[in-house]
Amino acid sequence: MRLFPILLALLAAPALAGEPVLRPSANLLFKYPELLQSGHCVRYEEGGVGWVVTDPLFYLKGSVVAAEVRSRRLHVCPQVPGKELTQYSRAEYVRLALAQPCLAPGTPERDEQIGVVRLRITDWETPYARRAENAGRLYRGMFIDRPLAKGMEIELEADALAVCQE
Secondary structure (H helix, E strand, C coil), rough: CHHHHHHHHHHHHHHHHHCCCEHHHHHHHHCCCCCCCCCCCEEEEEEECCCCCCCCCCEEEEEEEEEEEEEEEECCCCCCCCCHHHHHCCHHHHHHHHHCCCCCCCCHHHHHHHHEEEEEEEEEEECCHHHCCCCCECCCCCEEEECCCCEEEEEEHHHHHEEECC
C-alpha cells in the first residue's frame, strides 16, 4: 500500500513538468492578495542583522501600483571567477542583482512563476559606506543601478516586501 503514493507521484511528475513552479513570491500573491492591492503601503528592507549590535536598517517605502504573477525563465547566476560575493565590486554586484532570481551553477534553466509588485516610491534610506557597495540593492541613493526619486516606479518580488506598520 505504501508503494501506491510513490508510484502515483512518479506517474504524475512528467505531466507536471511542463508547468512552471510557483516561487514563494507567487504563492504570497495567491495567499494574501488583499495585502498587495493598489494603494497599500509596502516596505523593502535591508540590513538590521546582528545579535548584540545590529547593522543599520535601510529601506525603500512606497505604495503598490500593481501586483501580478508572471512566468520567467531562470538562468544561471553570473559569477566572477576567483571572487566571493563579499569581494565583488558594485558593478559586479549590480550584474548579479539584475539577474535575480537566478540559479546556482550546474542547475538546469527552468521556467518559474514569480509574484511581482510594482510600487511607486515615497521614501528611502540607503547606505553610503563603501563596505555596503555589494551588500544589497540599496546603495548611495540608488536602487540597484537607478537613482532613487520620489514617484519613480520599480518592480520587486512580493516576498521581498512587508506591509507598512502605519
